[in-house]
Amino acid sequence: MQNSTITDVAGLRKLYAEPTGAVAKKLQTKLDEHYRRFISASPFLVLGTSGDVSPRGNHPGFVQVLDENTAYCRTGAAITSLIPFKILLKT
Numbered sequence: 868m869q870n871s872t873i874t875d876v877a878g879l880r881k882l883y884a885e886p887t888g889a890v891a892k893k894l895q896t897k898l899d900e901h902y903r904r905f906i907s908a909s910p911f912l913v914l915g916t917s918g919d920v921s922p923r924g925n926h927p928g929f930v931q932v933l934d935e936n937t938a939y940c941r942t943g944a945a946i947t948s949l950i951p952f953k954i955l956l957k958t
Contacts, residue, residue: 897935897936898932898934898935898936898938899935902932903932906930906932906938907927907928907930907931907932908927908928909927909930910924910925910926910927910929911923911924912924912930912940914940923940929941
């Protein structure tokens with residue numbers, strides 16, 4: 868087997884087929900009304916970056932959906948680890 872590096876989606880598609888059926892139906896590119904209601908009612912989220920996953924929690928509604936592409940989470944004074952934010956600033 869030849870050693871190679873996958874560098875883009877086209878390289879992945881050579882190994883994996885396009886999703887179909889139930890998998891294709893659950894793929895989302897926008898925050899629809901169902902997701903907006905779910906996010907608005909949630910007291911918890913997990914902020915993930917390429918190098919860290921950090922739990923966040925507060926009262927329901929602490930994450931606001933601004934539009935179909937953007938969710939806003941105001942950070943509080945209790946946050947002491949800036950690792951996720953440092954990683955996001957690098958990308």
